[in-house]
Amino acid sequence: MSYCLNSNCPKPQNPEESKFCLACGTELLLKNRYRALKPRGLGGCSRTFKALDQERKHPCAIKLFLLSPEQDQEATELFKQEALQLYELGKHEQIPEFYAHFEQNHRLYLVQEFIDGLNLREEIEQQGTKSESQIREMLVDLLPVLQFIHQQGVIHRDIKPANIMRRRSDGKFVLIDFGVAKRITATVLLGKETMIGTLGYAPAEQLESGNAYPNSDLYALGATCIHLLTGKHPFELYNPIKGCINWRENLPQKQKISPKLGKILDKLIQPFTKDRYQSANQVLEDLNQPEIAPKITFPVIIPYSASVRYPTQSVLGKLLISKRGVDCTRLRNLIAARKRTEEKTHKKILAVLRQKRQGYLNNENSKKFSYQKLHTLSRRWTRFGLKTFAE
Structure with missing residues (x-):
């Protein structure tokens, strides 16, 4: 036809x-x-x-x-x-x-x-919202494209789901519609570049005065990510009182976003250009930074002392209840009854604890031991031998 x-x-x-x-x-x-x-x-x-x-x-x-x-x-x-x-x-x-x-x-x-495939607006209508991993995939694929066009002195000015296509042949994201007609029409008919872009995606400086910068495109990319995550147009999520897009409260149930990606999205959609990323490469650097694992503080291991004094008979006759209400009397009495054998066991426990702390144990051996349980046992042992029984 x-x-x-x-x-x-x-x-x-x-x-x-x-x-x-x-x-x-x-x-x-x-x-x-x-x-x-x-x-x-x-x-x-x-x-x-x-x-x-x-x-x-x-x-x-x-x-x-x-x-x-x-x-x-x-x-x-x-x-x-x-x-x-x-x-x-x-x-x-x-x-x-x-x-x-x-x-x-x-x-x-x-x-x-001709690009054979669906644009992201069509995808979200057919398949629903995107996950964090899908958003990361898109950003990693598209940010180098933005860096390329910005280095050529070009600003897209109209980034939104409808202008990002997923090519069917290789799954790559393709940036389309550079808005040539919009720029020319605005310049010729209005005498200046104004209201070029799409409400909700374009930042304030672009809509109000026609000024656009590389990070104006980055703002639009951030707003696009939020639309894909929430399923809602960014204009619907805008809070005029706070002057920001409330996207976290509108995520679908069970949708979790890591603090790292959340921080990146927040910086992309800052209302003032000075507070945003200044280049696509800066976004990529943050995106590729490894997640910082929470700092693990190991409890202090009390060193073994050969001069452990064991409880007297008068002490053995008393109940020993921990602060949490655990009856430790039986453990105390067993330790006292097996002095030399238990001293060797205590040394072995301390050796294992040191190896685990210093990372010397291989995965197979480490599975055989519970660090927390061994540490607790060592603490009990020392407490019964040095403090409680010395009284």
């Missing part, structure tokens, strides 16, 4: 080999080469179509720029400048390659690589 690119056409579907639209007479082939097959996306300033390059017999995507060149010559010049820049970006494997840009029938067009 061929699809007519005339936005006012009453019946845009046409037979596959048609050269002109049967309903409105519009020429269906662009540059006598590119044939639109079906609509794929509709934006405020552009429309995207899945298409076929009949010369190469290869799928492609056509982007129609809705502002007519006749409306302002400046739009055409800006369009050409932006298109040349996008040719350079298309050298990255996770950015669609640009094939052509031209004017036909008083319209401007871009032709680029």
Whole structure:
């Protein structure tokens, strides 16, 4: 099927080999080469179509720029400048390659690589929210792409789930729709770049004044992560009183986020640019830092003393109750009755404790011993021999 690119056409579907639209007479082939097959996306300033390059017999995507060149010559010049820049970006494997840009029938067009797959908005609608591991996977895959475009002096300005696609062939994330049409339209019609981006994803400096920086894209990426984790649009989660996005309270039940990732997301979506990450590489560095294990404090091992004094008969006749109410009388009496044998056992316990503390025991041997139990027994032993029985 061929699809007519005339936005006012009453019946845009046409037979596959048609050269002109049967309903409105519009020429269906662009540059006598590119044939639109079906609509794929509709934006405020552009429309995207899945298409076929009949010369190469290869799928492609056509982007129609809705502002007519006749409306302002400046739009055409800006369009050409932006298109040349996008040719350079298309050298990255996770950015669609640009094939052509031209004017036909008083319209401007871009032709680029067709990405076969779903965007993240479609994924979340079909599959539900993402887990922490999936968010980490996406960040590790996409942050180098952002670092690349920022080094080229380009800011995407419209990062959101709909503009991130997962390529079906290899599972890689691809960044699409660099908003050329939005920037040109805003510049030509409004005299400045303003309200470029999507509410909820774009930061305040971008929406209010049109100013955008590399970490404006990072803010949008953070807001995208929050949408994928909670299933809710970031605009719904915004608290105007606190001036922040309350995302933790809106996580699905049983969804747990590590303190490390939570801290990264919080820094990505800081309202002031100075408080955010300044580059995509900084985010990657924090993301790749190993989790800091909690510091384990080992209890002090009381060294063995050969001069342990054992209880007298008068002491043996008394009950020995611990502070927690445990009757330790039997243990005390057994130790007292087996003096020499138990001294050797005590030495062995202390040796094992030292080895465990210094990390000398291998995994197989360490499973045979409970550090806490051995330590408790050693403490009891010493207490019965040195303190209680010396009284």
